[in-house]
Amino acid sequence: MxxxxxxxxxxxxxxxxxxxxxxxxxxxxxxxxxxxxxxxxxxxxxxxxxxxxxxxxxxxxxxxxxxxxxxxxxxxxxxxxxxxxxxxxxxxxxxxxxxxxxxxxxxxxxxxxxxxxxxxxxxxxxxxxxxxxxxxxxxMSATILSLFIHSDLLISHGHALFEPSEDEIVDYIPGLSPTKVRDLPPLFDSYNLRVFKKAKLCFDxxxxxxxxxxxxxxxxxxxxxxxxxxxxxxxxxxxxPLIPFEELSVGNDVTEPDYIKWLDGQPESSVLYISQGSFLSVSEAQMEEIVKGVRESGVRFIWVARGSEKKMKEALKGSSGVVVSWCDQLRVLCHKAVGGFWTHCGFNSTLEGIYSGVPMLAFPLFWDQILNAKMIVEEWRVGMRIERRKKTELLIVRDEIKEVVKRLMDRESEEGKEIRTRVCDLSEICRGAVxxxxxxxxxxxxxxxxxxxxx
CATH class of the missing domain: 3.40.50.2000 (Glycogen Phosphorylase B;)
Structure with missing residues (x-):
């Protein structure tokens, strides 16, 4: 049509x-x-x-x-x-x-x-x-709406009101492929339940x-x-995908921002774009590990540090990247120099990553981001998780972060090639849809x- x-x-x-x-x-x-x-x-x-x-x-x-x-x-x-x-x-x-x-x-x-x-x-x-x-x-995703609407099934299967094994499988939600309990948002803990009860009224x-x-x-x-x-x-x-792709073709009459000029000077697919969203943040201790892990990886990066640009610039002084307070995210993701996307897995960002054909590092924090990360890594197979090797650790430490950043940005590994092929295929599908x-x-x-x- x-x-x-x-x-x-x-x-x-x-x-x-x-x-x-x-x-x-x-x-x-x-x-x-x-x-x-x-x-x-x-x-x-x-x-x-x-x-x-x-x-x-x-x-x-x-x-x-x-x-x-x-x-x-x-x-x-x-x-x-x-x-x-x-x-x-x-x-x-x-x-x-x-x-x-x-x-x-x-x-x-x-x-x-x-x-x-x-x-x-x-x-x-x-x-x-x-x-x-x-x-x-x-x-949000259609998948998580089905989970929300069928949340009573989590209760009847014993996956809501007590602490189940993280590896137990939820395989009874329509439209949701078999998923480990740990990859679902904790709808029934005391804080989330207050919000979820209000949300359920909307679903009705x-x-x-x-x-x-x-x-x-x-x-x-x-x-x-x-x-x-x-x-x-x-x-x-x-x-x-309802993302601002039409703006990419609009002529730019003003001077290019400095971050685009910097990207123009970088090798193809060599830069990791790092964004942790605009609403939620991690602990200071965890952020310190992330900064040191990224720095020690030696990977080029562009880091959006909303509200903490000065502090981040100081922490990353002398490293292989740039720190900005804001950027045009989709334009950056579509730049030929960008080869990876560190994301909190908000659904808008997830769609932009797929549309751009950029492999993702999934670092979810809250709510639907947790299931989106599972879909990125296991359903669509277009990214890797940033996670603790030892479940007893409170933090994801710098060595783990350094390793996964280097893995994602390695264009020669079989793992990296498979992810890139898959995300490019999905990018073509999404572009064709619009x-x-x-x-x-x-x-x-x-x-x-x-x-x-x-x-």
């Missing part, structure tokens, strides 16, 4: 309501950009808090995407980690009324659909009251949505997506037709 940008559609005005967090806002914005570029008469109202408008309001976007704001009634992004369950509560209880009032003010033209993050608990009920179709938008609203959108590519998770297609009585579409008549584009067109017919 070819793009149909010149054809009119009934879907005239989409309201996008992301969960207020970077890993949720980015993919729904990427979807909105693809929609307005594909449909010439479509406008999008992108709803964020006033604080988030300050973060992203000047980012480049098509003119037909306009921002609307909700008041800052929830804890700041800068402190939400201090009480994440309280943050979830605030989003679930304080933003519904202002969002509904905002919808009443949008009348040129009136909204014809709402695309809302699945975690926005009140989106479907608001849409029902306003008679506006609501699309549920899931930003999915069948009441008009369709379910995934940010993944169908080819990456066919079993999980097929499960949801067969289980739900609503259309299910894989629209990914080009021309690829499946992702076909799914976006089918989704738009579905919603248009409801109006």
């Amino acid at each position: 070819e793009p149909i940008a010149s054809q009119p559609v009934e879907l005239r005005h989409v309201v996008a309501m992301p969960w207020p967090g970077r890993g949720h806002i980015n993919p729904i914005m990427n979807l909105c950009k693809r929609l307005v570029r594909r449909y010439s008469n479509l406008i999008v109202t992108f709803v964020v808090t006033e604080e988030w408008l300050g973060f992203i309001g000047t980012d480049p976007k098509p003119d037909r995407i306009r921002f609307a704001t909700l008041p800052n009634l929830i804890p700041s992004e800068l402190v939400r980690a201090n009480d994440f369950p309280g943050f979830v509560d605030a989003v679930h209880t304080r933003l519904e009324e202002p969002f509904e009032r905002l919808l009443d003010r949008l009348d040129s033209p009136p909204p014809t659909a709402i695309i809302a993050d699945t975690y926005v608990l009140w989106a479907v009920p608001v849409g029902e009251r306003k008679n506006i179709p609501v699309v549920s938008f899931w930003t 609203t999915i069948p009441r949505a008009k369709c379910l959108l995934f940010t993944t590519a169908y080819e990456l998770e066919p079993k999980a997506i097929d499960f949801f297609t067969s289980k739900l009585n609503i259309p299910v579409y894989a629209t990914g 080009e021309g008549s690829g499946l992702s584009n076909a799914n976006i067109d089918a989704f738009v037709r579905d919603i248009s017919n409801m109006n």
Whole structure:
């Protein structure tokens, strides 16, 4: 199916309501950009808090995407980690009324659909009251959504309420291949359970949505997506990878950043890109081991050190790399000099790594990252784990880090060649999905037709 940008559609005005967090806002914005570029008469109202408008309001976007704001009634992004369950509560209880009032003010033209993050608990009920179709938008893997929905099976099989053997196998979750217990997030420990109970309320609203959108590519998770297609009585579409690949082809009129100039001077596939995400961090002792391990490996690197650039530069002085406070991640990953990606395994980063064809070092910290790491290493076979050799150790020590970094970056080893071949194959599949008549584009067109017919 070819793009149909010149054809009119009934879907005239989409309201996008992301969960207020970077890993949720980015993919729904990427979807909105693809929609307005594909449909010439479509406008999008992108709803964020006033604080988030300050973060992203000047980012480049098509003119037909306009921002609307909700008041800052929830804890700041800068402190939400201090009480994440309280943050979830605030989003679930304080933003519904202002969002509904905002919808009443949008009348040129009136909204014809709402695309809302699945975690926005009140989106479907608001849409029902306003008679506006609501699309549920899931930003993590399809596989982990199946795990979340079937969490009761973990309890009935004895894999939730006590400390099971790490090597016990979970082989009864639809769409999830046999997986060791240690490769699943600990949903039922006291802290995570508080958040998970709130999340489960959101999953109950999915069948009441008009369709379910995934940010993944169908080819990456066919079993999980097929499960949801067969289980739900609503259309299910894989629209990914929903990453900012279209920005890669946009001309750059400004001077190249220094980190790109540095990459331009490095040999092909010689640089390890290191990112540990923007929300979670490791202990100071563990970070010290990581720094020394990377330094002693002798591998070239570009390290994104959000909030600690000065300290990291001092610690890595005289080493074979550069430290930056921020970079255009997808552009860096697609640079020919980059040959490895140290990642926390957030799903957006995972998709960017695969799209770029770059082998990954999996270092998950929390929640869905744990299962994503397993998929990277065992399902897709496009990376290696960074892990302790001795389970009794509290830290992954520098020698272990040095060894795995050198293994990943060794282009001559059989292991390295197999991983590179596999990730390049998946890269081609993902790129094909979002080009021309690829499946992702076909799914976006089918989704738009579905919603248009409801109006």
